[in-house]
Amino acid sequence: MADPHQLFHDTSSAHGPGGYPVHRTPGGLGYASPSQPAFLADPVSNMAVAYGSSLAAHGKELVDRNDWEVQYQQDVPVAPRFDINAPDLYIPAMAFITYILVAGLALGTQDRFSPDLLGLQASSALAWLTVEVLAILLSLYLVTVNTDLTTIDLLAFSGYKYVGMIGGVVTGLLFGRTGYYLVLGWCCVAIFVFMIRTLRLKILSEVAAEGVLVRGARNQLRMYLTMAIAAAQPLFMYWLTFHLVR
Secondary structure, three states: OOOOOOOOOOOOEEHHHHHOOOOOOOOOOOOOOOOOOOOHHHHHHHHHHHHHHHHHHHHHHHHHHHHOOOEOOEEOOOOHHHHHOOOHHHHHHHHHHHHHHHHHHHHOOOOOOHHHHHHHHHHHHHHHHHHHHHHHHHHHHOOOOOOOOOOOHHHHHHHHHHHHHHHHHHHHEEEEEHHHHHHHHHHHHHHHHHHHHHHHHHHOOOOHHOHHHHHHHHHHHHHHHHHHHHHHHHHHHHHOOOOOOO
């Protein structure tokens, strides 16, 4: 007698392909050989696996195609709300404000909080950011780099380090200096790689149009400049946070 809960009539033979006995799954669908797990015989599982593989491949292709490249429309960068790779000041501004608040929290937990000290912390961080951006602009001028980098772009790129600084200080408050060094070290490596891969597209973009001799000399200077800018980020991250964790 047919199973009243079975959705489809059984039209298969007593053996599946290859002569293996049919092993019914709980839903009454498909078969599995003795060496095959039962859940792999479910068409829904097979479909999910295939869809997951396709989705992963599509995601990798999307990342490879759009990673670290800003989209342009009529030689003008697309607005940040339409391009996730476009630099904007929202994250740096929010991270800077949050860093000041976290610094106040850290000073308060150490009984060192005062409005004057918090104001000094904020003005010091802002002054170092200004010096950093001005130094980068001067270096680009001295190396004669013709790039579309603007002051706003440099503020955005330099301001991303405050996200890692927040993570380091908060971890230090929770787990001590060991947690601080682990998280801050990881964030320093991340911001270093980010700055290298971002700035090389901007600073080295005009090298291909120059002569071989000029290209070699200027390319070396620009690479040194790119690495110097990237290496400065971990130094600033440590300098502005090490005194907040005891």
